[in-house]
Amino acid sequence: MGRSTRDKILIAAATMLGEDPTARLSVRAVAARAGVSTGSLRHFFPTQRELVDTVVAGIHTLELPDDPMQDPARTPAERLEACLRLLLAQVGTGEPAREHWRAQHAAYVASPPSDDAVHAFLALERLAVHRVGKWLAHLRDEGALAPGELEHHARFLLTVVTGLLAERALPGDRTRLAFEAHTLATAAAAVLRPAGSPVRPAGVRATADDRAAL
Template identity: 80%
Template sequence: MAHSTRDKILIAAATMLGEDPTARLSVRAVAARAGVSTGSLRHFFPTQRELVDTVVAGIHDIDLPEDPMRDSAGTPAERLVACLRLMVSQVGTGDRARAHWRAQHDAYIAAPPSEDAVHAYLALERLGVHRLVTWLTVLREEGALAPGDLERHARFLLTVLSGLLTERALPGDRARLEFEAGTLATAAAAVLRPAAPA
């Protein structure tokens, strides 16, 4: 199936973000990746912000092929932990985790980020919150979620994930992954209703 020019641009930009969430979606870089001219890209997306917003909005609507929240065999806690693990696994461990952390540092911490970089970061943060809110909504509908604001729960979980991703970039041993599993279970328990006694 042939893709339209607009679709080629969006696919290229989404792929770049998938490979590196800190990727600068510059007009030149995305146009080159999509195999289109910068003029064509500007026709569909006059600004970098419009491109970022459209890509992130499109990712919002993508269903994960193996969404752990759909595993009806698991308890709410097991499913939520599996969802959190999925988010952490996208960064990996060792050199891959260090490369991710370094890219985050270089893009947003080492020097004051540009307005476009801030906009891109906030759009990606909203994407993470949206994904977690989607999962938490399922748990709320099942009566498994503790009372409270969905976004507040989601941001708490993202804060825990940020800490674990930083740890993955630092020197450590295999015992750290066992600690990570316990941390994810504790974080999930903090936003879920206590399980009814059997």
């Protein structure tokens, strides 16, 4: 059975965001990518915001293939570091990293972004926090996470990743990768319980705020 028009639109929009998180998802661009008319797109998604929110909500439910957090052979620190490297790998190094920052600057810094652009950015930011929060929730349930709110830990780790992505866009040499690995290890250690420290019994949540953060 062929895909419905609505599914075609959502797949096209999600693909565009995957290729370029700063994509505007304009009606014309998404309709053209989906191979449908602008009228059909407006029928299902009257506004750009509704389209963005539906796409991001759908991505929320997706599970990453080969998620390092599910690897029982690794320590909690090794798994968390591997997860953070996945975020870095989405942008890459060298010219891809520079192109990423050029697009970010053009979309959100060079001139005041539109309300729709701000809405899309914040939706994607929440998605990133949610994804890292799910990893941290897994570690919390194992008793490996340090005390604190999940969202605070997640935003701290994302700030570290953002800084490393900025470094990747700047001139440097291969020796920087060793420092990058050390930075990820330091960041992971900051949100994990030290090895051998007392742990909370399995299944006991830290706070109600932790649950609300996901």
